[in-house]
Amino acid sequence: MSDLNAFRQETRDWLEENCPPAMRVSTKGGDEMCWGGRNYKFASADQQQWMERMGAKGWTAPDWPTEYGGGGLDKAEHKILKEEMLRINARSPLDSFGIWMIGPALLKFGSEALKHQHLPPIIRGEIRWCQGYSEPGAGSDLAGLQSKGEDMGDHFVANGQKVWTSYGDKADWMFCLLRTDSEAKKQMGISLVLFDMETPGVTPKPIKLISGSSPFCETFLDDVRVEKDQVVGEVNQGWTIAKYLLTHEREMIGGMGMIDIGSETLGQIAAKAMGVEYGRMNNPLLRAEVAKWEIDGACFALTAERVTDEVKSGHGVGATSAMLKYYGTELNKRRFETLLKLNGTDAMVWEGEASNEGWLPRTWLRTKGNSIEGGTSEVQLNVIAKNILGLG
Amino acid sequence: MALVLSEEQQMLKESAQGFLAEFAPVAELRKQRDAGSETGYAENLWGQMVEMGWAAILVPESYGGLEFGHVGMGQIIEQTGRTLTASPLFATAILGVTAINAAGSEEQKTELLGAIAGGEITTALAVDETAHHAPTQISMAATKQGTGYSLNGSKRFVADGGTADKLIVAARTSGEAGDMKGISLFVVDRTAAGVEVERTAATDGRNYANITFNNVEVAEAALLGEEGQGYRALNATLDAGNVYLAAELLGISQESFDRTLQYLKERKQFGVLIGSFQGLQHRAADWWSQVELCKSVVLKALQAMDATDTKVPALASIAKAKLSEVAELATNEAIQMHAGIGMTDEYEIGFFIKRARPAQALFGDNSYHTDRFALLSGY
Numbered sequence: 001m002s003d004l005n006a007f008r009q010e011t012r013d014w015l016e017e018n019c020p021p022a023m024r025v026s027t028k029g030g031d032e033m034c035w036g037g038r039n040y041k042f043a044s045a046d047q048q049q050w051m052e053r054m055g056a057k058g059w060t061a062p063d064w065p066t067e068y069g070g071g072g073l074d075k076a077e078h079k080i081l082k083e084e085m086l087r088i089n090a091r092s093p094l095d096s097f098g099i100w101m102i103g104p105a106l107l108k109f110g111s112e113a114l115k116h117q118h119l120p121p122i123i124r125g126e127i128r129w130c131q132g133y134s135e136p137g138a139g140s141d142l143a144g145l146q147s148k149g150e151d152m153g154d155h156f157v158a159n160g161q162k163v164w165t166s167y168g169d170k171a172d173w174m175f176c177l178l179r180t181d182s183e184a185k186k187q188m189g190i191s192l193v194l195f196d197m198e199t200p201g202v203t204p205k206p207i208k209l210i211s212g213s214s215p216f217c218e219t220f221l222d223d224v225r226v227e228k229d230q231v232v233g234e235v236n237q238g239w240t241i242a243k244y245l246l247t248h249e250r251e252m253i254g255g256m257g258m259i260d261i262g263s264e265t266l267g268q269i270a271a272k273a274m275g276v277e278y279g280r281m282n283n284p285l286l287r288a289e290v291a292k293w294e295i296d297g298a299c300f301a302l303t304a305e306r307v308t309d310e311v312k313s314g315h316g317v318g319a320t321s322a323m324l325k326y327y328g329t330e331l332n333k334r335r336f337e338t339l340l341k342l343n344g345t346d347a348m349v350w351e352g353e354a355s356n357e358g359w360l361p362r363t364w365l366r367t368k369g370n371s372i373e374g375g376t377s378e379v380q381l382n383v384i385a386k387n388i389l390g391l392g
Numbered sequence: 393m394a395l396v397l398s399e400e401q402q403m404l405k406e407s408a409q410g411f412l413a414e415f416a417p418v419a420e421l422r423k424q425r426d427a428g429s430e431t432g433y434a435e436n437l438w439g440q441m442v443e444m445g446w447a448a449i450l451v452p453e454s455y456g457g458l459e460f461g462h463v464g465m466g467q468i469i470e471q472t473g474r475t476l477t478a479s480p481l482f483a484t485a486i487l488g489v490t491a492i493n494a495a496g497s498e499e500q501k502t503e504l505l506g507a508i509a510g511g512e513i514t515t516a517l518a519v520d521e522t523a524h525h526a527p528t529q530i531s532m533a534a535t536k537q538g539t540g541y542s543l544n545g546s547k548r549f550v551a552d553g554g555t556a557d558k559l560i561v562a563a564r565t566s567g568e569a570g571d572m573k574g575i576s577l578f579v580v581d582r583t584a585a586g587v588e589v590e591r592t593a594a595t596d597g598r599n600y601a602n603i604t605f606n607n608v609e610v611a612e613a614a615l616l617g618e619e620g621q622g623y624r625a626l627n628a629t630l631d632a633g634n635v636y637l638a639a640e641l642l643g644i645s646q647e648s649f650d651r652t653l654q655y656l657k658e659r660k661q662f663g664v665l666i667g668s669f670q671g672l673q674h675r676a677a678d679w680w681s682q683v684e685l686c687k688s689v690v691l692k693a694l695q696a697m698d699a700t701d702t703k704v705p706a707l708a709s710i711a712k713a714k715l716s717e718v719a720e721l722a723t724n725e726a727i728q729m730h731a732g733i734g735m736t737d738e739y740e741i742g743f744f745i746k747r748a749r750p751a752q753a754l755f756g757d758n759s760y761h762t763d764r765f766a767l768l769s770g771y
């Protein structure tokens with residue numbers, strides 16, 4: 001225990017010294033997050049410094065092993081780090097598909113060589129990754145994907161089209177699912193491969209969304225050379241890894257999908273927006289909507305906590321990632337619908353400084369994708385019904 | 393504190409499960425109802441519970457109790473939701489103990505808590521005076537008379553009010569309906585002169601009563617806590633009551649889910665199991681997810697009571713509001729998915745909805761607690 005106390009003190013001191021004051025202010029959504037990568041334009045020198053300092057310490061990936069550049073923290077230490085960061089309201093130094101998705105998959109399934117090649121630059125924020133799963137004909141039914149990897153002996157040649165590739169135009173590398181055996185049963189002939197987005201034949205084209213921004217692309221693959229040593233796990237065994245990765249993605253979207261709306265609760269925002277008389281907010285129907293959301297939000301946060309605690313204590317898993325993904329994203333959507341109402345016509349303003357360039361309506365529209373990306377709500381309900389409830 | 397049960401709490405849960413399945417299953421409720429039972433439970437049931445120490449779980453060790461805590465007691469109550477078991481546990485071992493412990497003098501605690509732990513007396517809490525929960529609206533009068541008091545007024549839908557030995561009565565010694573100040577708690581014998589008890593038959597077959605007090609004279613020693621300062625203890629007792637009602641509703645929601653899921657895997661229509669229809673699968677999956685949320689909030693609220701956390705009032709309202717909502721969903725879906733057979737008295741699934749509604753309404757329903765939560769949150 002005293003070791004942990006010492007760790008807490010050291011952590012506190014280190015953060016105090018190294019976290020720039022500007023990084024102790026809440027972010028307002030995606031644009032202020034730090035994604036890193038070869039061509040990344042930092043929003044400020046502070047942002048860059050914060051990422052680099054945390055990266056050098058391995059604290060962008062606190063629980064990954066030190067031999068790959070990670071923080072090597074155990075669960076208790078990791079928790080302390082999180083608490084101490086929260087205490088000073090420190091921003092996440094780096095958010096990336098490398099840390100959320102391909103990193104954990106490499107740690108579990110990758111060869112030593114792949115881990116040493118890819119994990120350190122992820123941790124330091126030097127290489128940014130994108131996910132090449134979905135295709136025009138393969139969305140919910142991901143195993144129906146058709147992009148091919150043809151075996152040329154020492155390498156594969158990839159051909160096909162990916163779509164909805166988030167940040168495909170900004171990423172440096174892609175982790176990508178290819179059909180490497182067209183004879184085998186649907187799920188059996190798929191491999192997970194890694195390649196540089198600068199490889200000849202890789203062409204990402206941005207797609208404009210209803211929010212007005214273009215966070216994702218369709219990505220064309222024309223005779224792209226993929227080295228054999230860049231296959232994660234065994235050839236034709238990619239489906240298992242892809243599914244593992246999806247679980248991580250769901251947890252991430254479900255748990256962290258609660259987009260930061262600043263330090264005030266929905267109730268506090270509501271009270272300010274509508275006014276309170278005799279202890280009760282004006283507009284009783286909206287008040288009930290806010291209160292019901294906060295009740296569900298509290299129950300959901302407690303459930304995320306309980307699931308973590310159950311795993312830690314070896315009590316087996318109660319709720320699963322599918323449930324957290326389903327409920328968390330629906331909750332986030334509901335919250336933004338309420339925020340919209342609380343802001344009235346102000347919430348419709350799309351441009352201009354007063355509206356922070358339409359932050360609210362654009363973020364509101366972005367939340368609609370939460371219950372689609374990483375598997376739709378309907379697919380999560382299917383997973384619960386089949387895998388947990390045993391309904392065929 | 394981690395949101396999981398300790399080994400001892402887990403053991404208590406399992407032993408409660410075993411005991412209730414054997415001695416007080418849903419079939420027992422039917423039996424009691426059909427026999428027109430006054431109490432709603434078999435005569436020797438309470439004796440067995442007392443013997444196992446259940447009456448003493450919340451009683452402090454210094455007053456002869458086990459002091460095992462709310463999380464433990466919550467496991468038992470959750471199981472009684474699965475079996476729809478009526479017993480004095482709620483009104484006596486939870487409400488009685490909490491009120492006396494919160495407000496009572498040393499002497500009252502020594503005498504009354506010891507007697508409860510030993511199974512010698514049962515209690516009931518008499519608060520509401522209309523069909524809606526409104527603890528500040530108490531207008532029943534307690535007027536000073538000599539060294540004691542004279543009670544006049546009436547109480548509605550008092551759980552165990554028809555059988556309890558002692559009534560814990562909230563009455564007004566000053567102020568008027570709406571004031572928190574001026575409410576006092578009294579311990580009154582149910583058989584005292586001027587106490588008129590009228591049993592109310594309810595949907596759940598349990599024992600409720602409307603009670604009228606006509607010039608009921610009580611001694612000064614009947615006052616629980618300080619005169620006019622009873623609201624705090626009353627509020628704490630109601631918070632506890634609501635957390636346990638939420639725990640019971642959790643048991644009800646889970647059991648009706650489990651039974652319905654089983655039915656989806658047995659019943660065939662159109663040549664296939666009805667559980668293969670996606671229209672039912674998605675509703676079942678959503679229902680299951682909602683129950684997962686409920687498990688977390690009930691456990692948190694029980695833990696918060698053990699830790700005497702300042703968040704207990706908010707958590708109690710969150711738990712009661714959420715569980716009322718989900719129990720409503722659960723019991724309605726249970727009948728709908730059983731369809732025709734779910735409408736029959738012969739089938740047990742219909743018993744769950746008939747216990748859920750009074751449990752939801754008692755001490756404030758979903759709307760009451762959503763409003764209270766918002767008030768506590770500053771809006």
Ligand SMILES: Cc1cc2nc3c(=O)[nH]c(=O)nc-3n(C[C@H](O)[C@H](O)[C@H](O)COP(=O)(O)OP(=O)(O)OC[C@H]3O[C@@H](n4cnc5c(N)ncnc54)[C@H](O)[C@@H]3O)c2cc1C
Nearest residue numbers: 131132133134139140164165166369372373374375376378
């Ligand atoms: C913001 C965002 C970011 C994304 N980022 C990426 C990325 O980086 N990389 C990547 O590879 N992909 C990404 N995706 C793609 C995402 O994974 C797919 O959109 C998703 O899997 C759904 O596929 P689809 O759009 O083809 O819809 P479809 O599968 O065509 O679904 C259409 C509708 O049918 C329903 N449906 C489908 N099957 C069933 C079923 N069996 N039962 C009941 N209902 C069903 C769906 O729920 C949906 O409502 C992203 C998507 C979004 C919105």
Ligand SMILES: Cc1cc2nc3c(=O)[nH]c(=O)nc-3n(C[C@H](O)[C@H](O)[C@H](O)COP(=O)(O)OP(=O)(O)OC[C@H]3O[C@@H](n4cnc5c(N)ncnc54)[C@H](O)[C@@H]3O)c2cc1C
Nearest residue numbers: 659660661662666669670671672728729730731732733735
């Ligand atoms: C009050 C009452 C009065 C009645 N009076 C009469 C009467 O006078 N004469 C008479 O002949 N009948 C009568 N009925 C019977 C009534 O028509 C049936 O109960 C009804 O058709 C449903 O059949 P079931 O009860 O066998 O349920 P099931 O068909 O077994 O249904 C069980 C559940 O499965 C669902 N389900 C079934 N098939 C599907 C599907 N393909 N897709 C999705 N979900 C499905 C149902 O919606 C239900 O939730 C009465 C029923 C009631 C409750």
